[in-house]
Amino acid sequence: MKANAEVTIKTEKKTVTAVLSGEIDHHSAPPIRQAIDEAVIVFEPEELVLDFGLVSFMDSSGIGLVMGRYRLLEDMKCKLSVINLSSHAFKVMKLAGLDKIANLTKGGDSYEGKK
């Protein structure tokens, strides 16, 4: 069964950007996590950007995804930014206090407009 979420990894200079799309839950998160971790380990970036602009749903598995990457980056002197959050995803991450460990920014017209 194809997962209902995907990730595209882009690298530029010392930044790795992971563009996530679809629905992030316990079913879809593992391959995304693996792809991001592989890129981080290979490129050793100074910043990891998680782009949530195309994410249409997220539960606490998204919190786990961000927290897990934060732990990986802690020993690597790498900054973590989470961008283009929908108001829903922002609400979930805020609840978890992720704004204290990563740079969180909302997207302009997130998925609510596209539905």
Added chain:
Amino acid sequence: MKVKNEMKLQLKSRSVNEGYARMAVSAFACELDPNVEELNDIKTAVSEAVTNCIVHAYNNELGTIYITVKLLENSTVEIKIRDRGCGIEDVKQAMTPLFTTLGGDRSGLGFSVMESFSDSLKVTSKKGKGTTVTIVKRIKGKASF
């Protein structure tokens, strides 16, 4: 309170069903005309409860998840999600933010999410018998804008 509409749904505890469960429940709740935020709250709470059945109750073995959704006359949706899995020894401890019995990328915030995205959350459980999670959400709908 009188029940206006009711749905029963039975799913195998396969992770692919997390998406189907939250979609089916949120689609059914649409009769109450929820706004986008309320719909997302419902989807998220259902996703948490169903995921818990899969990863904790049945510990990745195959079991059945029983979902009952009631739409009440006072514009309230009541969602019951039940498993016949391992049960929870100490419900209060399980509901503490950040408490998890699984490591990895489990955040231990599933119950916190269910609690803050609903109007009431009730968890009853019996060790070795299973767990029932009841989520109640009042739908204010477009009027709340």
